[in-house]
Amino acid sequence: MLQAQQSSTTVAVFGLGYVGSVTAACLASIGHRVIGIDNDLHKVQSLNAGKAPFFEPGLEEIIAEAVESKRLSASQSVAGVLDEADVALLCVGTPSERNGNLGLDQLRRVCEGIAAVSANRAKPLIIAVRSTVFPGTCDDVVIPIVGGLPGVTVVSNPEFLREGVAVNDFLYPSLLVVGGHDADAVAKVAGLYAALPVEACLVTLRTAEMIKYACNAFHAVKIAFANEIGALSTELGVNGIEVMDTLCRDNKLNTSKAYLKPGFAFGGSCLPKDLRALTYRANRLDVKIPLLDAALPSNHEQLARAIQRVMEYKGRKIGIVGLAFKENTDDLRESPVVTLVEHLIGKGVDLRVFDPHISLESIYGSNRNFLLNAIPHIGRLLQSSLEDVTGWAECLVLTQKPSAAALESVLATGLPVIDLVGLGLEAA
Ligand SMILES: NC(=O)c1ccc[n+]([C@@H]2O[C@H](COP(=O)([O-])OP(=O)(O)OC[C@H]3O[C@@H](n4cnc5c(N)ncnc54)[C@H](O)[C@@H]3O)[C@@H](O)[C@H]2O)c1
Numbered sequence: 001m002l003q004a005q006q007s008s009t010t011v012a013v014f015g016l017g018y019v020g021s022v023t024a025a026c027l028a029s030i031g032h033r034v035i036g037i038d039n040d041l042h043k044v045q046s047l048n049a050g051k052a053p054f055f056e057p058g059l060e061e062i063i064a065e066a067v068e069s070k071r072l073s074a075s076q077s078v079a080g081v082l083d084e085a086d087v088a089l090l091c092v093g094t095p096s097e098r099n100g101n102l103g104l105d106q107l108r109r110v111c112e113g114i115a116a117v118s119a120n121r122a123k124p125l126i127i128a129v130r131s132t133v134f135p136g137t138c139d140d141v142v143i144p145i146v147g148g149l150p151g152v153t154v155v156s157n158p159e160f161l162r163e164g165v166a167v168n169d170f171l172y173p174s175l176l177v178v179g180g181h182d183a184d185a186v187a188k189v190a191g192l193y194a195a196l197p198v199e200a201c202l203v204t205l206r207t208a209e210m211i212k213y214a215c216n217a218f219h220a221v222k223i224a225f226a227n228e229i230g231a232l233s234t235e236l237g238v239n240g241i242e243v244m245d246t247l248c249r250d251n252k253l254n255t256s257k258a259y260l261k262p263g264f265a266f267g268g269s270c271l272p273k274d275l276r277a278l279t280y281r282a283n284r285l286d287v288k289i290p291l292l293d294a295a296l297p298s299n300h301e302q303l304a305r306a307i308q309r310v311m312e313y314k315g316r317k318i319g320i321v322g323l324a325f326k327e328n329t330d331d332l333r334e335s336p337v338v339t340l341v342e343h344l345i346g347k348g349v350d351l352r353v354f355d356p357h358i359s360l361e362s363i364y365g366s367n368r369n370f371l372l373n374a375i376p377h378i379g380r381l382l383q384s385s386l387e388d389v390t391g392w393a394e395c396l397v398l399t400q401k402p403s404a405a406a407l408e409s410v411l412a413t414g415l416p417v418i419d420l421v422g423l424g425l426e427a428a
Pocket of ligand 1: 014015016017018019020037038039040043091092093094106109110113130131132133159160161162163
């Protein structure tokens with residue numbers, strides 16, 4: 001157990017459900033003074049009696065100790081308890097509405113409750129939204145209710161704990177995220193967790209809200225992926241557990257940051273072909289694998305978005321930098337750039353193309369045949385130097401990661417750049 005250091009910060013935790021009770025008890029256990037607020041009398045009485053309001057391993061002990069040390073107490077009413085608080089953590093429920101939309105009634109009511117008792121507030125208060133809320137909720141729902149109150153700032157501080165191991169997840173976090181418009185408020189909320197073995201990620205308000213959804217969606221996709229590979233493996237007489245265990249042994253390409261950055265569509269000689277073969281075989285075996293079935297259509301959508309972005313520059317001379325399906329290869333098989341270029345040609349866009357590894361003079365073998373016979377209309381647009389493109393174009397499209405020198409040349413032109421790779425360049 002981590003050592004409690006007496007803190008001078010008082011935290012009000014709104015909502016004493018799974019997230020709020022664990023948050024309140026654990027923050028008290030690391031030295032903060034915590035007041036829990038819930039309109040459910042049972043939860044309030046339970047906490048004040050040093051008991052957990054529901055079963056969660058380790059929670060009862062930590063609550064009992066925190067109440068005994070007088071660092072934790074609970075109340076049903078906000079009046080009178082908020083005056084002393086430096087930070088209010090909102091941990092109320094955000095259940096699904098009937099149509100799948102996020103229900104924000106509890107959040108709105110808590111904010112209105114805070115606003116009702118804070119009109120003449122003397123002490124600054126940071127309101128940190130810990131509930132899972134969609135990007136824009138703090139800006140569009142929370143700040144309009146509480147943003148005008150004296151000394152009140154709003155941040156997002158999403159929770160990542162898992163029920164069943166919630167206390168351990170809180171005290172040994174996998175991730176700590178705080179986002180907001182006010183850097184001091186963000187730092188102060190991150191400071192609440194300074195005793196925990198985790199480095200805070202300080203981000204923008206909407207990024208903090210979005211990260212929670214990205215994490216949960218990623219977990220769901222991982223589970224569905226493993227289950228689909230498992231189901232197909234079983235049907236093929238293969239041990240799916242052994243397959244996935246072995247897959248996870250690759251920490252370079254599989255369980256790593258690789259392929260986890262928004263960028264251009266995938267292509268090449270392997271991924272589309274192998275996905276097609278896998279989904280074809282699954283269909284023949286009557287194994288439903290909707291997640292894997294969706295990968296190629298998803299890739300087409302990414303390509304369609306790229307085409308749309310470039311088409312917004314209609315009427316201008318467009319320079320395409322990169323033709324192969326990725327950097328450092330001359331392989332044109334199933335390159336999404338070929339599809340992009342063909343589409344733009346079809347729409348009458350004025351184009352020139354450069355790829356450092358593809359030129360009519362030096363390319364040979366199947367790629368030369370492909371270029372000359374299958375896509376001669378693109379071959380005609382190929383330039384032998386980057387300058388031939390940058391000196392002519394009114395807008396540049398980066399389709400693969402350029403070398404440092406090429407990127408420098410591109411940026412030096414001052415031309416608008418459509419960055420399909422995810423280099424973080426903004427289209428001017
Ligand atoms: N449960 C999890 O594992 C988990 C993990 C991470 C994030 N989250 C998110 O955290 C949020 C809370 O989840 P939970 O599972 O703890 O919900 P929960 O339903 O268990 O708890 C919500 C609590 O808020 C209280 N409440 C509602 N309105 C209130 C008000 N006006 N004033 C005071 N208290 C009020 C309720 O009485 C209840 O005790 C949700 O947005 C959820 O998506 C949950």
